[in-house]
Amino acid sequence: MNDEQRNLPTPAEKLTPPTPRLSSPAPIQTHGLTAERVAKIVSQSGSARMTALLGIAVVTLFVLVYAFYDQGLPGVVGSSRMEAAREEIYLDTVKRGYNLYEANCARCHGEQGQGGIGPVLNDQGKLLAHLSPAYLHNVLTVGGRYICGDANSLMGVWADSNGGPLNYREIEELIAWIRATKDDVIKVQDPATGEMVEVTGWRDAAYVPAADATPVPACWKDAFAVSPSPSPSGGEPTPMPTDTGGGTGGSYTIVAMGVKFDLTSLEVEANKAFSLIFDNQDAGIPHNVAIHEGTASAVGKELWQGAIFPGIATQTYSVPSLAAGTYSFICTVHPNMVGDLVVK
Incomplete structure (x- = not known):
């Protein structure tokens, strides 16, 4: 017998059927669903659906309740948490703008925007048609000389992007205060008493100009208060305590740069008039030197400007x-620029 004959399958092997690929033991194949098992499966399926529906209802109710809490009830004023948060942030911005105005702008434009060295700001016609946020941003950024084409304008540059002392956020806060309405109420500290007082904005949101009202010009150069140089203490400057019999003193120099003086103290001779060379190195920013009673830490009434x-x-x-x-020497426009003047 050769090798090929030895490897041929026997007849019995040819007749054996192949084993099924997916097979299971006989007991499992013969096991069926009973009525009790079917009822249990149906019950479990119904419970699962009910649980899912209940979960969906709870989530939907939560979303609706939170939406009303966040956005407010339709037609109910003041019920929105988001609106209340926006109002709080806005009033906080207005408050910071008020503090910036009092520190930097009130000296020229008046504590209530009534004008002085600078023009009136609280005029309703100007606030409606002229002092828009865009205009205020421009004039604070590039100064009055560029906005009005007036080389002698004292309105300097305030944005630090052009060399001024205020950053972009402070510029926006300052604009927010100038544009605040009479309905905007903030609480600030009274510097005289230290107590908290309520302050409202200047703008009347309901203001409508008369039909024959004259349009507000782009640059209202004539709208100044009666007194162009108000004293910081509110009264008229007191006479200079001078003694003209002492002759002429020396010459002294003060430099302004970066919205500050280069000197914090200056000593001059008593009873002698003197020359003061003031070098303003802040491009586009108005400065001066004025002499006041008191020291730099307690500036008093203006004596000379x-x-x-x-x-x-x-x-x-x-x-x-x-x-x-x-005495003290100070910049009338920027009261933070101050130093001691020692006369002896």
Whole structure:
């Protein structure tokens, strides 16, 4: 017998049927669903559907309740949490703008925007048609000389992007205060009493100009208060305590740069008039030097004021003689620029 004959399958092997690929033991194949098992499966399926529906209902109810809580009830004013949060943020912005205005702008434009060295700001016609957020942003960013084409404008640059002292957020906060309405109420600290007082904005949101009202010009140069140089204490400047019999003193120099003086203290001779060379190196920003009673830490009433002018420029002031004592020199436009003047 050769090898091929030995490898051939036997007849019995040919007749054996193949084993099914998917097979299971006989007991499992013969096991069927009973009525009790079917009822149990149906019951479990119904419970699962009910649980799912209940979960969907709970989630839907939560979403609706939160939406009404967040957005407010339809037709109910003041019921929106989001609106209340926006109002709180807005009033906080207005409050910061008020503090910036009092520190930097009230000196020229008045504490209530009534004008002074600078023009009136609280006029309803100007607030409606002229002092828009875009205009205010432009004039604070590039200064009055560019906006109005007036080379002698004292409105300097305030944005730090052009060399001013305020960053972009402070500019927006300042605009928010100037544009605040009479319905916007903020609480601020009264510097005189230290108590919290309520302050409202200037703008009347319901203001409508008369039919024959004159349109507000783009640059309202004539809208100034009666007094162009208000004293910081609210009264008229007191006479300079001078003694003209002492002759002429020396010459001194003060430089303004970066909205600050280069000196924090200056010593001059008593009872002698002197020359004060003021070098304003802040381009487009108005400064001056004024002499006040009191020290730099407790500035009093104004005694003498030098001319205000924008930089970059230099002027020489002729300052009358002063009696011996300690005074303060200060920038009328930027009261944070201050130093001690020692006369002896």
